Amino acid sequence: MPVHRLTPLLCLLSIWRILTTVSGHPHVGPCQLIQRTALCNNRKLSSVPEGLPENTEELQLNYNDILTLQNKSLLRYPSLTTLSLACNSLKKLESNTFQDSKWLVSLNLANNNLNSSYQESSLALKRLPALRFLDLSENGLEDDMVSTLLQNVTSIEYLNLSGNLLRRLDETSFRDLHHLKELDLQRNLMFEIDGAFDSNPNLRRLNLAFNYLPCLTDFHMTNLVVLNASHNFIEWFISRQDLNETFQLETLDLSDNKLIFFPFLPSQNKLRNLYLSHNTLRFYEHLSDNATLPNSSTTVEFYNLDKDLHNVTAQLWDDSLHGDISALEILDLRGNKVEYFPQGFIRKMPILSRLHMSTNCLETLNFTSENFSCSLYELDVSNNHLNLISADNHTLAALGNLTYFNLSRNNLKMIPSGLFSSLSNIRSVDLSYNNIGVCLKKTATFTNTLSDCVNWQNIVSLRQLHVMGCSLQTIPASAFAGLSLTHLELSNNPGVIMRDSLRSLSETLQYLGLGNTQIQNLDFSAFRNLKSLNLSKNSLSQIPRSLQSVDLKVLDLSDNNLSSIPLGQAHVLASKLQTVFLTGNPFNCCQAEWFRTFDATKTVTLVARSEIQCKDIFQTHRIKDSQRFSCQEASESMLWYILLLVPIFLSFGGMAIVAFLAFKPKLLKKSFKKKYLKPTSY
Ligand SMILES: *[C@@H]1O[C@H](CO)[C@@H](O)[C@H](O)[C@H]1NC(C)=O
Ligand SMILES: *[C@@H]1O[C@H](CO)[C@@H](O)[C@H](O)[C@H]1NC(C)=O
Ligand SMILES: *[C@@H]1O[C@H](CO)[C@@H](O)[C@H](O)[C@H]1NC(C)=O
Ligand SMILES: *[C@@H]1O[C@H](CO)[C@@H](O)[C@H](O)[C@H]1NC(C)=O
Ligand SMILES: *[C@@H]1O[C@H](CO)[C@@H](O)[C@H](O)[C@H]1NC(C)=O
Ligand SMILES: *[C@@H]1O[C@H](CO)[C@@H](O)[C@H](O)[C@H]1NC(C)=O
Ligand SMILES: *[C@@H]1O[C@H](CO)[C@@H](O)[C@H](O)[C@H]1NC(C)=O
Ligand SMILES: *[C@@H]1O[C@H](CO)[C@@H](O)[C@H](O)[C@H]1NC(C)=O
Ligand SMILES: *[C@@H]1O[C@H](CO)[C@@H](O)[C@H](O)[C@H]1NC(C)=O
Ligand SMILES: *[C@@H]1O[C@H](CO)[C@@H](O)[C@H](O)[C@H]1NC(C)=O
């Protein structure tokens, strides 16, 4: 794909490439030749090497110290089509550098200092009639420098200007780039683009991410296919509504902005992927025609201060402002403020396959009225305020493609009884952190009756079930009959009584989450396919023996009550496991051979190894610092020392007191003498 040719090599990548180049190819001076390619990366070169074959077509000189590309540098290589000079501190291209480079197609100048002598460099660039790929990223270029450099460079199709210092673009910025197809402007300082792309009718992909744009109004680039304007400060996206053309736009990324309204999309478009995550977007249908708010304005106008040709007026509460969303396949609205979908909104997307709604403010979800498309494959409404879900047989039966359904972290206490059993292709359900139980007895599966529990039996397509933190109390013995779960998450249901419910899953389960369930003695020997087991936060004082017969790869035993691991068990576990979590246990430093067993086994990773602690008779240590432990033998001799030292200290103390007392009278006497035994003068 041509896009890749724009990408400058990353430091690591090119070094890696040098290190791994096969030594079977001939070298000329510092360069390695592979057919007509000369690889001279990272050779501390200060100029273009001279002795390379004259028919060299590709020359890679990344990561060298070439400061100036001289008039004569490339004279020897008239067949060059690709030249890469990324990361060279290059300041200047002398104006005659490319006098004979009429075949040069791709020029990578990323990560240099072309802001220094850009006027002369611009003369050089004009001599490249065949140039199609130009990478000028990370060169400290400002607006006028870019205009100068690109003047009369008409042949460019792929241009990378990312990581420069552009602030403002206008119609002169890219005026001569009539063939431009792809433009990367990410990571600049742009706060305004004013008619900048009017001379680039062939532009297909435009990246404006990580800039300071406050809005995109009057969007009228009908030929653009991909627009990435993520990570800006955009409050409004408004496309020109009066155009009678179909916009070619397929992907629009407006995530991480400040949108307050759903973007005003073109009324005819081909938009398939719409990314709107992390904005403050919501719908305002309830405000339209609302008599209680007589004076609230219903339109917003944007005036273009230079030329009032492009005033934009938008009917704020108008339904049609969402534009054409009929081709949408992915709609990402994560992290917004959506409380409800406007009437008919979901129905306008007949081929929607992924809807990401997590972290919004939805309160109800009515499958009957929303009428989701039968192509819906993934529905994520986690972390909302859902307290009601309603559905009917008919609409659920139509959701035959729904495979991933995430309802976790809501306020659900009731759920339509047949919700999951009606979804013929459902593979993964996450109901974690809701107050929904597992049904004790067989209940009717009328979808329109609500139930506070789910009957999971015989949902044959289901593979992954998450019911973490659902305040589960009892799971009936036959709860999972007829299921082929590979993944069951029951963690954070402290005290849950599981009866024999897991037995029917013993053949299929690969992951089992039982963290913080206060489970004590479950027999795992039948779980032959179990690969990953979470037993954290369960006050376990020993590792279940039955685990030795399971072919586990990942075991989480953190935050339990383990003081040691019997050496035999440690050997068996270490030989099978790949990852083990053991932090937060009150291990005994003086019974830590198991640790050395795990440590010595190269195939197992102790997660947070240096944070596993143990205690000896004096204090807590990191279990890896075994030289600091005071264990029995050591402590015994320490005791002896103390016993020996105490009498010595005592006798020294006694002697000191005696000496003091013996000395004290003398002192008294002396002063006494001084004071009262003065020689008399009589
Ligand atoms: C443009 O250059 C930047 C940094 O040099 C790079 O990360 C990005 O992938 C390039 N863009 C394209 C479209 O290759
Ligand atoms: C490079 O060539 C240009 C055009 O002939 C000339 O003006 C300039 O002085 C030359 N530069 C050097 C360093 O010789
Ligand atoms: C060129 O850009 C760099 C930052 O990329 C900056 O430090 C330097 O001062 C700039 N030089 C000129 C002449 O603008
Ligand atoms: C660009 O091209 C036009 C027309 O070919 C010419 O008049 C103008 O001088 C050129 N500008 C530069 C800076 O080369
Ligand atoms: C938009 O650009 C950002 C930053 O480069 C990138 O992370 C994101 O994946 C892009 N979006 C799309 C849809 O490609
Ligand atoms: C838009 O195009 C349709 C047919 O393509 C035509 O009937 C209609 O008059 C056009 N409207 C305008 C405003 O040009
Ligand atoms: C008018 O606004 C109020 C308050 O936002 C809302 O409760 C009510 O449903 C709205 N009426 C209509 C007709 O949408
Ligand atoms: C609505 O606007 C009118 C005229 O501007 C004003 O007299 C009235 O007090 C306003 N009503 C409200 C509720 O703000
Ligand atoms: C745009 O708005 C300005 C200010 O209200 C007005 O003077 C101008 O006529 C408007 N232009 C158009 C084309 O509507
Ligand atoms: C769901 O929508 C249907 C159709 O609009 C309606 O009949 C039903 O009452 C709604 N259910 C709830 C609980 O609002």
Ligand SMILES: *[C@@H]1O[C@H](CO)[C@@H](O)[C@H](O)[C@H]1NC(C)=O
């Ligand atoms: C799944 O979606 C496709 C379209 O993407 C549709 O043709 C098919 O009928 C759907 N399958 C079911 C079982 O609904």
Ligand SMILES: *[C@@H]1O[C@H](CO)[C@@H](O)[C@H](O)[C@H]1NC(C)=O
């Ligand atoms: C819904 O479907 C279930 C079986 O899937 C059936 O037992 C029940 O009668 C249906 N309910 C309605 C209201 O059609």
